[in-house]
Amino acid sequence: MASERIRPGRYVCGIDAAVGVIGGKWKVLILWALHEYPGIRFGELRRQVPGITVKVxxxxxxELEEDGIVHRVAYDEVPPRVEYSLTETGALLNKALEPLGAWGRENIMGGVDRHPEPPGPDAAEG
Structure with missing residues:
Protein backbone atom coordinates (compact mmCIF):
# COMPACT_ATOMS: atom_id res chain seq x y z
CA MET A 1 0.00 0.00 0.00
CA ALA A 2 1.51 3.34 -1.06
CA SER A 3 1.69 6.04 1.57
CA GLU A 4 -0.27 9.20 0.85
CA ARG A 5 1.69 12.44 1.09
CA ILE A 6 -0.04 15.23 2.93
CA ARG A 7 -0.69 18.28 0.76
CA PRO A 8 -1.62 21.91 1.53
CA GLY A 9 -5.09 22.38 2.96
CA ARG A 10 -4.91 19.21 5.03
CA TYR A 11 -2.90 20.63 7.93
CA VAL A 12 -4.34 21.73 11.25
CA CYS A 13 -1.65 24.34 12.04
CA GLY A 14 1.70 25.73 10.87
CA ILE A 15 3.75 23.26 12.90
CA ASP A 16 1.76 20.41 11.34
CA ALA A 17 2.54 21.79 7.87
CA ALA A 18 6.26 22.22 8.59
CA VAL A 19 6.56 18.74 10.08
CA GLY A 20 4.70 17.40 7.06
CA VAL A 21 7.57 18.67 4.91
CA ILE A 22 10.55 17.90 7.18
CA GLY A 23 9.17 14.98 9.19
CA GLY A 24 11.60 12.31 10.27
CA LYS A 25 15.27 12.27 11.10
CA TRP A 26 16.83 12.61 7.68
CA LYS A 27 15.17 15.58 6.02
CA VAL A 28 16.45 18.16 8.51
CA LEU A 29 19.96 16.73 8.16
CA ILE A 30 19.65 16.95 4.37
CA LEU A 31 18.53 20.59 4.71
CA TRP A 32 21.52 21.34 6.95
CA ALA A 33 23.96 19.75 4.48
CA LEU A 34 22.44 21.61 1.52
CA HIS A 35 22.78 24.86 3.44
CA GLU A 36 26.42 24.15 4.29
CA TYR A 37 27.32 22.85 0.81
CA PRO A 38 25.19 24.53 -1.89
CA GLY A 39 25.42 22.86 -5.30
CA ILE A 40 26.44 19.54 -3.74
CA ARG A 41 26.39 16.29 -5.69
CA PHE A 42 24.52 13.19 -4.54
CA GLY A 43 27.56 11.19 -3.41
CA GLU A 44 29.00 14.05 -1.40
CA LEU A 45 25.60 14.77 0.12
CA ARG A 46 25.39 11.14 1.22
CA ARG A 47 28.80 11.49 2.93
CA GLN A 48 27.58 14.62 4.73
CA VAL A 49 24.57 12.73 6.15
CA PRO A 50 26.20 9.68 7.78
CA GLY A 51 24.01 6.60 8.08
CA ILE A 52 21.50 7.50 5.37
CA THR A 53 20.99 4.91 2.64
CA VAL A 54 21.06 5.69 -1.08
CA LYS A 55 17.39 4.75 -1.36
CA VAL A 56 16.26 6.97 1.51
CA GLU A 63 9.99 14.60 -1.97
CA LEU A 64 11.81 17.82 -1.01
CA GLU A 65 12.02 18.74 -4.68
CA GLU A 66 8.26 18.13 -5.11
CA ASP A 67 7.61 20.32 -2.06
CA GLY A 68 9.66 23.17 -3.54
CA ILE A 69 12.41 22.95 -0.90
CA VAL A 70 15.24 21.52 -3.01
CA HIS A 71 16.39 22.50 -6.49
CA ARG A 72 17.91 19.77 -8.69
CA VAL A 73 20.09 20.57 -11.69
CA ALA A 74 21.03 17.76 -14.08
CA TYR A 75 23.89 18.61 -16.43
CA ASP A 76 24.03 17.05 -19.90
CA GLU A 77 27.47 15.50 -19.41
CA VAL A 78 29.12 12.11 -19.50
CA PRO A 79 29.24 10.85 -16.81
CA PRO A 80 25.98 12.46 -15.69
CA ARG A 81 26.28 15.17 -13.06
CA VAL A 82 23.44 16.29 -10.79
CA GLU A 83 23.69 19.00 -8.17
CA TYR A 84 21.29 19.85 -5.37
CA SER A 85 20.71 23.13 -3.57
CA LEU A 86 18.05 24.82 -1.48
CA THR A 87 15.38 26.90 -3.12
CA GLU A 88 14.48 30.26 -1.60
CA THR A 89 11.68 28.49 0.28
CA GLY A 90 14.15 25.83 1.43
CA ALA A 91 16.56 28.49 2.70
CA LEU A 92 13.70 30.10 4.65
CA LEU A 93 12.76 26.72 6.12
CA ASN A 94 16.37 26.08 7.09
CA LYS A 95 16.50 29.53 8.74
CA ALA A 96 13.34 28.66 10.68
CA LEU A 97 15.13 25.55 12.00
CA GLU A 98 18.08 27.56 13.35
CA PRO A 99 16.48 28.16 16.79
CA LEU A 100 15.88 24.42 17.08
CA GLY A 101 19.57 23.80 16.33
CA ALA A 102 20.56 26.41 18.92
CA TRP A 103 18.38 24.69 21.49
CA GLY A 104 20.05 21.36 20.70
CA ARG A 105 23.55 22.84 21.02
CA GLU A 106 22.72 24.56 24.31
CA ASN A 107 20.77 21.76 25.96
CA ILE A 108 22.12 18.53 24.52
CA MET A 109 25.49 19.00 22.86
CA GLY A 110 26.79 21.35 25.54
CA GLY A 111 26.52 18.63 28.15
CA VAL A 112 23.76 20.38 30.08
CA ASP A 113 21.65 17.70 31.68
CA ARG A 114 18.17 19.12 32.23
CA HIS A 115 17.05 15.84 33.81
CA PRO A 116 19.68 14.86 36.39
CA GLU A 117 19.52 11.59 38.28
CA PRO A 118 17.18 11.80 41.26
CA PRO A 119 19.02 12.26 44.55
CA GLY A 120 20.03 9.09 46.35
CA PRO A 121 18.82 8.12 49.83
CA ASP A 122 21.70 10.00 51.50
CA ALA A 123 20.77 13.30 49.88
CA ALA A 124 18.06 14.10 52.47
CA GLU A 125 20.63 13.99 55.27
CA GLY A 126 22.29 17.28 55.26
Missing part, protein backbone atom coordinates in the same frame (compact mmCIF):
# COMPACT_ATOMS: atom_id res chain seq x y z
CA UNK A 57 18.38 9.92 0.33
CA UNK A 58 17.05 9.65 -3.22
CA UNK A 59 13.46 9.37 -1.96
CA UNK A 60 13.77 12.34 0.40
CA UNK A 61 15.46 14.51 -2.21
CA UNK A 62 12.62 13.73 -4.61
Missing amino acids: LASHLH
